[in-house]
Amino acid sequence: MGTRSAPAAPATPDLAAVAALAPDAALALLGSRAAGLSAAESQARLASFGRNGVAAEPRRHIIVDLLTQLARPLPLLLLALAGVDVATGQPLGAAVIGAIVVLSALLGIVQERRSGSAVRRLRALVHTTVRALRADANKAGDTVEVPLEQLVPGDVVVLSAGDPVPADVRFLDTNDLFVDQAALTGESLPVAKHARALPDAAARAGDAAALANVGFMGAHVTSGGARALVVATGAATGFGHVAAALAQARETTPFERDIDRVIALLLRFMALMAPLVFVLNLVTKHDWYEALLFATAVAVGLAPEMLPMIVTVNLARGALLLAGRKVIVKRLGAVQALGAIDVLCTDKTGTLTQDRVVLLKHVDIDGRDSDRVLDYAYLNSRHQTGLHNLLDKAVLDQPGLPARLDAGWRKLGEMPFDFERRRMSVVLEGPDGARILVCKGAVDEITGVCSAAERAGARVPFEPAHAATLGATADGLNEDGLRVIAIACRTLGPDEAIDHDPAAERDLTLMGYIAFFDPPRESAAAAIAGLRAHGVDVKVLSGDVPAVCAHVCRLVGIDATAILDGATLERLSDDALAQRVATTQVFAKLNPGQKTRVIQALQARGRVVGFLGDGVNDGPALKRADVGIAVDSGTDVARDAADLVLLEKSLLAVDEGIAIGRTVFGNIVKYVRMSASSNFGNMLSVVGASVLLPFLPMAPLQVLLNNLLYDCSQTAVTTDRVEAHYLAAPRRWELGSLRRYVLCFGPLSSLFDYATFALLWFGLGAARAPALFQSGWFVESLLSQALVVYVLRASAAPWAAVPPSRALVAATLAVCAAGVWLPYAPFAHLFGLVPLPPGYWWGLSAILPGYLVLVQLAKAALVRRFGIDRALPAVAAPRLDTGTA
Numbered sequence: 023m024g025t026r027s028a029p030a031a032p033a034t035p036d037l038a039a040v041a042a043l044a045p046d047a048a049l050a051l052l053g054s055r056a057a058g059l060s061a062a063e064s065q066a067r068l069a070s071f072g073r074n075g076v077a078a079e080p081r082r083h084i085i086v087d088l089l090t091q092l093a094r095p096l097p098l099l100l101l102a103l104a105g106v107d108v109a110t111g112q113p114l115g116a117a118v119i120g121a122i123v124v125l126s127a128l129l130g131i132v133q134e135r136r137s138g139s140a141v142r143r144l145r146a147l148v149h150t151t152v153r154a155l156r157a158d159a160n161k162a163g164d165t166v167e168v169p170l171e172q173l174v175p176g177d178v179v180v181l182s183a184g185d186p187v188p189a190d191v192r193f194l195d196t197n198d199l200f201v202d203q204a205a206l207t208g209e210s211l212p213v214a215k216h217a218r219a220l221p222d223a224a225a226r227a228g229d230a231a232a233l234a235n236v237g238f239m240g241a242h243v244t245s246g247g248a249r250a251l252v253v254a255t256g257a258a259t260g261f262g263h264v265a266a267a268l269a270q271a272r273e274t275t276p277f278e279r280d281i282d283r284v285i286a287l288l289l290r291f292m293a294l295m296a297p298l299v300f301v302l303n304l305v306t307k308h309d310w311y312e313a314l315l316f317a318t319a320v321a322v323g324l325a326p327e328m329l330p331m332i333v334t335v336n337l338a339r340g341a342l343l344l345a346g347r348k349v350i351v352k353r354l355g356a357v358q359a360l361g362a363i364d365v366l367c368t369d370k371t372g373t374l375t376q377d378r379v380v381l382l383k384h385v386d387i388d389g390r391d392s393d394r395v396l397d398y399a400y401l402n403s404r405h406q407t408g409l410h411n412l413l414d415k416a417v418l419d420q421p422g423l424p425a426r427l428d429a430g431w432r433k434l435g436e437m438p439f440d441f442e443r444r445r446m447s448v449v450l451e452g453p454d455g456a457r458i459l460v461c462k463g464a465v466d467e468i469t470g471v472c473s474a475a476e477r478a479g480a481r482v483p484f485e486p487a488h489a490a491t492l493g494a495t496a497d498g499l500n501e502d503g504l505r506v507i508a509i510a511c512r513t514l515g516p517d518e519a520i521d522h523d524p525a526a527e528r529d530l531t532l533m534g535y536i537a538f539f540d541p542p543r544e545s546a547a548a549a550i551a552g553l554r555a556h557g558v559d560v561k562v563l564s565g566d567v568p569a570v571c572a573h574v575c576r577l578v579g580i581d582a583t584a585i586l587d588g589a590t591l592e593r594l595s596d597d598a599l600a601q602r603v604a605t606t607q608v609f610a611k612l613n614p615g616q617k618t619r620v621i622q623a624l625q626a627r628g629r630v631v632g633f634l635g636d637g638v639n640d641g642p643a644l645k646r647a648d649v650g651i652a653v654d655s656g657t658d659v660a661r662d663a664a665d666l667v668l669l670e671k672s673l674l675a676v677d678e679g680i681a682i683g684r685t686v687f688g689n690i691v692k693y694v695r696m697s698a699s700s701n702f703g704n705m706l707s708v709v710g711a712s713v714l715l716p717f718l719p720m721a722p723l724q725v726l727l728n729n730l731l732y733d734c735s736q737t738a739v740t741t742d743r744v745e746a747h748y749l750a751a752p753r754r755w756e757l758g759s760l761r762r763y764v765l766c767f768g769p770l771s772s773l774f775d776y777a778t779f780a781l782l783w784f785g786l787g788a789a790r791a792p793a794l795f796q797s798g799w800f801v802e803s804l805l806s807q808a809l810v811v812y813v814l815r816a817s818a819a820p821w822a823a824v825p826p827s828r829a830l831v832a833a834t835l836a837v838c839a840a841g842v843w844l845p846y847a848p849f850a851h852l853f854g855l856v857p858l859p860p861g862y863w864w865g866l867s868a869i870l871p872g873y874l875v876l877v878q879l880a881k882a883a884l885v886r887r888f889g890i891d892r893a894l895p896a897v898a899a900p901r902l903d904t905g906t907a
């Protein structure tokens with residue numbers, strides 16, 4: 023097969039214009055051909071059109087990163103001051119300021135980059151691929167798996183049920199294609215698509231969603247198949263901006279907003295204090311330049327510049343730990359959110375139950391074995407082109423059937439499955455030429471469209487009188503925990519048209535039932551008990567009937583006494599539903615929209631909700647939940663919508679993941695509390711010293727250096743262990759407890775600063791030696807902040823608490839050693855540091871332990887008075903109803 027020379031990549035054409043063209047003309051317009059692009063063409067186009075992603079973060083050069091870091095008010099101010107230094111003939115000072123500014127920016131960049139690339143590597147493990155035709159493939163019509171992000175306009179892709187529509191596409195040929203574009207247009211039912219030209223498409227350009235021969239990025243194929251031409255990718259897609267907006271909206275979790283609030287709070291504090299420090303020093307020392315320099319340095323010390331970086335590093339560490347448990351993080355914020363969830367909602371099949379469903383029975387309406395029922399079930403599963411789920415697979419796996427039924431039957435039409443109708447039909451022509459509609463689906467949804475039943479070979483009308491006896495068979499199977507699917511048929515009239523209209527599902531004859539054994543996973547009961555022990559409620563959101571849900575729930579230890587079904591839920595107002603979700607653990611017969619409503623109702627009650635699912639019908643719920651968790655073996659739609667992907671289907675991994683998320687959260691809280699209190703303490707000392715002293719209490723450069731060293735040591739907090747109570751229950755951020763913390767430990771640390779001042783001033787004659795005073799405070803401040811971490815990191819006493827991580831110990835030792843050594847370093851004079859007399863060290867050896875002991879006493883008092891940070895309002899423990907597993 024010859025490949026023509028690569029056509030030039032055209033600009034992205036208008037989708038409506040392409041819709042108006044015949045398939046061949048559409049291919050030509052995009053410079054493509056039916057056999058697809060060649061590998062080289064696709065490469066070239068990828069370079070000019072860019073990746074097919076809405077939120078593609080370009081990899082920036084480190085210099086660009088550095089410049090962005092520096093282009094913020096504080097670094098700019100500092101660099102301006104360095105400029106003043108140069109102008110006033112102090113190049114050394116300028117160099118040191120410059121070095122410190124660049125160093126602290128680099129520290130942030132390096133950490134964030136390391137985290138970023140780790141997360142990107144992990145994400146690459148779960149990317150979605152599409153089958154694309156390659157003009158230069160070995161065999162015409164061969165497809166290659168192409169990562170979704172690498173699709174380009176002109177690519178020809180092959181789509182089938184369960185596939186996401188990977189870009190904006192023009193269908194080239196279709197085979198009973200139905201597409202669900204609810205996420206984009208709000209139509210809840212799948213819409214039929216075809217490949218014919220729509221000459222008037224341009225006139226309806228405003229109503230792109232109505233175009234029946236195009237598919238939109240963000241939709242997915244519910245049934246049938248198609249070959250499609252990629253027209254627009256990435257941000258150029260019609261809904262690219264919508265998707266980008268959605269992605270954006272999703273980025274800020276309550277936790278992230280809390281972090282932003284803390285940052286805003288600290289910035290306000292800084293904005294208040296820095297001018298005050300400037301004025302105080304100006305008034306007392308009459309040197310505006312020194313005062314400005316000092317106030318700026320203080321501002322740098324107070325700026326929460328490291329906080330975003332610490333949060334990112336913490337989350338990335340969590341993501342790596344989760345990867346070790348075979349859980350892949352797609353959105354970094356989800357690590358913390360996973361630790362925060364207090365309800366886990368889960369789908370039933372494949373999560374609580376095993377991946378294998380076994381067909382146990384095929385019976386007529388009276389419960390007698392019937393091969394005819396199985397035959398019809400097989401014909402339906404065999405010819406339907408929607409996703410083959412576990413039920414279809416179990417039917418198709420029946421031995422012996424294919425040989426008997428594969429010959430002689432021809433498919434004429436199909437009414438694909440959807441989660442509103444809960445049934446699907448195929449229209450077939452039998453070996454005898456008769457045309458028959460075969461329908462299978464949920465029992466109520468089938469009997470609703472039946473007017474008769476087959477009993478002992480005869481067709482009996484469907485009268486209310488024996489509706490009860492009819493139901494009894496299905497109910498009996500359900501009671502045994504079997505999933506039941508009803509089978510019904512209708513012979514079509516000779517002139518009855520065949521199309522995709524589900525209205526043809528009427529006047530059916532109920533043939534009987536097929537029943538499946540869907541055993542629970544061995545690990546499910548233990549995992550659910552574990553989740554509950556960790557303060558996480560487990561709720562089941564299923565599309566199946568109440569009886570089957572109840573059966574499975576009993577086996578895995580979920581209380582199923584009160585089951586809310588979809589129809590009842592539909593009648594409840596949002597408020598009423600919010601009431602009901604509190605006491606209900608099991609929700610049955612839900613459609614995808616109702617799964618979402620349950621999650622919203624829980625969120626309205628202030629719950630943090632995780633959702634675990636694997637089906638196409640779980641997509642909206644996965645998006646809506648605070649953390650959407652999909653399984654790798656599930657549908658692409660589910661994996662796309664999820665924040666976390668389980669490589670191994672196991673609830674145990676979720677339970678372990680929650681502990682990791684909580685550790686991350688615990689360490690972030692730890693960092694915020696410690697740095698906020700030490701900042702506050704430093705402020706109290708600086709303000710007092712500014713008023714009392716005739717010189718600056720610490721040279722501006724020393725303030726900067728001190729801050730840099732402390733920040734370095736604090737990054738190791740991300741590796742620390744957290745206390746058991748942090749793991750035991752979900753915790754929420756509490757600004758109240760942060761305030762308490764800061765108001766208690768800030769003044770305490772300041773108290774010991776003043777003790778140091780007194781020692782230096784009265785004991786060591788620093789009144790006439792500013793450099794000695796400044797060096798003395800520099801060392802005390804650094805050591806006390808680095809060491810107090812060991813008291814504040816846990817609510818238990820240091821000797822009783824969980825041991826600190828080795829990295830934290832190493833970082834603290836390094837910083838303390840640096841602090842002791844710096845006054846004696848060969849370059850000490852650059853920072854205005856001078857050697858300290860023995861008297862100072864003696865004094866310090868009393869001040870530091872005194873400080874640590876007092877902090878421990880104060881902390882113990884706080885814990886006694888307010889408890890270890892208040893946990894969430896206790897979740898009413900559900901009654902454990904353990905059946906026999």
Ligand SMILES: Nc1ncnc2c1ncn2[C@@H]1O[C@H](COP(=O)(O)OP(=O)(O)OP(=O)(O)O)[C@@H](O)[C@H]1O
Nearest residue numbers: 369370371413414444462463464564565566567637
């Ligand atoms: N392949 C199928 N053929 C016919 N009917 C089906 C098929 N798949 C599902 N149904 C019907 O639709 C109902 C809802 O589908 P499904 O069980 O997949 O929903 P779900 O919410 O994912 O439930 P689960 O919690 O069991 O995973 C099923 O109980 C069944 O009655």
Ligand SMILES: [Mg+2]
Nearest residue numbers: 369370371637
């Ligand atoms: Mg399911």
